[in-house]
Amino acid sequence: MSSTPPNPHEDLTGRARIRDAALEVFAQRGVRGATVQAIAAAAGVSTGLIRHHFGSKEGLREACDAYAIGALLEQARRGMEEDAAAPGFAASMYQAGGASVRYLARALVEGSRSASDLFDAGADLTERFLAERWPDRYPAGARSTRDAAAVMSAMHLGTLVLHTHMSRRMGADPLAPEHVPRIGTAMVGIYTSMADFLTGEQGGRLAESLPADGTAPTPPPPRENSDE
Amino acid sequence: MSSTPPNPHEDLTGRARIRDAALEVFAQRGVRGATVQAIAAAAGVSTGLIRHHFGSKEGLREACDAYAIGALLEQARRGMEEDAAAPGFAASMYQAGGASVRYLARALVEGSRSASDLFDAGADLTERFLAERWPDRYPAGARSTRDAAAVMSAMHLGTLVLHTHMSRRMGADPLAPEHVPRIGTAMVGIYTSMADFLTGEQGGRLAESLPADGTAPTPPPPRENSDE
DNA sequence: CCTCAGACTACACGCTCGTGTAGCAAACTA
DNA sequence: TAGTTTGCTACACGAGCGTGTAGTCTGAGG
Numbered sequence: 001m002s003s004t005p006p007n008p009h010e011d012l013t014g015r016a017r018i019r020d021a022a023l024e025v026f027a028q029r030g031v032r033g034a035t036v037q038a039i040a041a042a043a044g045v046s047t048g049l050i051r052h053h054f055g056s057k058e059g060l061r062e063a064c065d066a067y068a069i070g071a072l073l074e075q076a077r078r079g080m081e082e083d084a085a086a087p088g089f090a091a092s093m094y095q096a097g098g099a100s101v102r103y104l105a106r107a108l109v110e111g112s113r114s115a116s117d118l119f120d121a122g123a124d125l126t127e128r129f130l131a132e133r134w135p136d137r138y139p140a141g142a143r144s145t146r147d148a149a150a151v152m153s154a155m156h157l158g159t160l161v162l163h164t165h166m167s168r169r170m171g172a173d174p175l176a177p178e179h180v181p182r183i184g185t186a187m188v189g190i191y192t193s194m195a196d197f198l199t200g201e202q203g204g205r206l207a208e209s210l211p212a213d214g215t216a217p218t219p220p221p222p223r224e225n226s227d228e
Numbered sequence: 229m230s231s232t233p234p235n236p237h238e239d240l241t242g243r244a245r246i247r248d249a250a251l252e253v254f255a256q257r258g259v260r261g262a263t264v265q266a267i268a269a270a271a272g273v274s275t276g277l278i279r280h281h282f283g284s285k286e287g288l289r290e291a292c293d294a295y296a297i298g299a300l301l302e303q304a305r306r307g308m309e310e311d312a313a314a315p316g317f318a319a320s321m322y323q324a325g326g327a328s329v330r331y332l333a334r335a336l337v338e339g340s341r342s343a344s345d346l347f348d349a350g351a352d353l354t355e356r357f358l359a360e361r362w363p364d365r366y367p368a369g370a371r372s373t374r375d376a377a378a379v380m381s382a383m384h385l386g387t388l389v390l391h392t393h394m395s396r397r398m399g400a401d402p403l404a405p406e407h408v409p410r411i412g413t414a415m416v417g418i419y420t421s422m423a424d425f426l427t428g429e430q431g432g433r434l435a436e437s438l439p440a441d442g443t444a445p446t447p448p449p450p451r452e453n454s455d456e
Numbered sequence: 457c458c459t460c461a462g463a464c465t466a467c468a469c470g471c472t473c474g475t476g477t478a479g480c481a482a483a484c485t486a
Numbered sequence: 487t488a489g490t491t492t493g494c495t496a497c498a499c500g501a502g503c504g505t506g507t508a509g510t511c512t513g514a515g516g
Contacts (some may be wrong), residue, residue: 147413
């Protein structure tokens with residue numbers, strides 16, 4: 001029962017089939033756009049059975065939330081055992097793969113409680129990572145730190161949310177396990193390249209035109225660039 | 229008459245009021261989740277008027293597409309006149325601000341033709357930027373170049389798509405003109421910091437664990453790290 | 457054999473929402 | 487003044503969809 005993820009029906013209880021189908025349909029059409037009849041059809045059951053197991057469409061959505069988050073945490077825990085996990089939060093989601101991740105990516109945009117918690121958890125992790133590694137540039141709790149963590153989380157999760165577009169451009173589904181490493185490789189290249197760019201002439205001008213980090217938690221009193 | 233964007237009603241024709249309301253409601257609830265009656269209420273008109281001007285809900289959506297894309301291109305053109313525009317594509321969207329951008333961000337996830345075109349245009353720009361600046365690491369047309377451009381576009385646009393979450397974490401709407409620079413500052417910090425991280429011990433291990441760039445268009449023959 | 461529970465289906469109700477129709481009022485034209 | 491266009495509303499129809507109800511089938515327990 002644990003080793004046959006790709007078969008849509010086979011061997012699964014009705015409840016599980018419904019959940020899997022719902023994850024997929026919710027991810028593709030959004031919660032509002034998905035109909036219980038479409039989910040029922042995808043699962044090969046009647047709409048009544050959905051009601052029987054989950055009570056209502058909203059109940060089904062909550063079950064999907066719980067299941068997807070659970071699957072993600074499971075993967076994250078497994079990922080923590082290897083050390084590498086840098087801000088490896090989004091990385092965990094890539095490793096988890098499958099319908100759960102597509103569902104969560106959509107939920108991040110449509111806004112569910114769980115999705116907000118998920119983003120916050122990722123941002124908290126990132127904040128700790130930044131503060132531990134560069135305590136002077138990113139003091140714990142400073143606005144610059146919170147900003148950077150929020151933006152970085154959005155950037156990394158953005159690759160998940162926009163995976164259909166990346167898929168189209170890359171000619172392969174970036175969520176398929178065999179292609180996940182391409183994302184990592186690309187990101188490493190981007191980070192090193194952009195840092196290089198920002199130390200150059202054109203990029204330097206751009207960087208200087210921006211306000212300083214403003215580690216002070218107040219709206220920036222016009223101060224000169226302070227970092228580095 | 230031309231300089232009062234924040235007032236919801238006042239001075240605007242019914243058609244324009246409907247369009248503005250639709251951009252907002254579509255952005256918040258998604259196309260499927262938005263009802264024409266909600267849009268009509270927000271615009272202070274009847275549902276019949278929407279039909280009168282736009283024919284159908286789908287017609288209204290297309291009008292929103294066209295308007296938002298137009299507003300964006302306008303801003304991009306203006307942005308091109310200053311040079312800085314690095315991969316400053318997403319930057320243009322930030323500068324354009326307002327309901328159009330929130331609408332497009334949502335459209336990127338819900339999938340409209342225009343949104344796909346928008347992503348592709350951004351990715352193309354990014355691809356050119358990479359290929360011009362680092363012709364050996366990012367040869368024009370190579371898979372590594374396409375991958376990097378796709379991922380980078382997704383990362384930058386991801387900050388737009390997930391702006392509600394960033395807003396919550398930052399305590400201020402990142403799309404408000406006075407806060408836009410904080411995003412830029414954060415991104416500059418992230419790029420330089422992460423590049424620093426990737427040259428360190430832990431990050432270096434992580435980078436080495438990934439497949440090489442694979443400028444060859446075939447699935448990567450296990451080769452050692454080649455970049456740098 | 458009876459029964460009781462759980463998985464599951466068929467079917468109908470009622471609401472929401474997009475769309476269609478008819479018509480009013482003001483502005484412009486002649 | 488009459489005619490026409492344009493901006494706009496009120497109201498009703500019909501489809502889609504979530505939900506509610508009743509009932510069937512299977513299997514386990516006594």
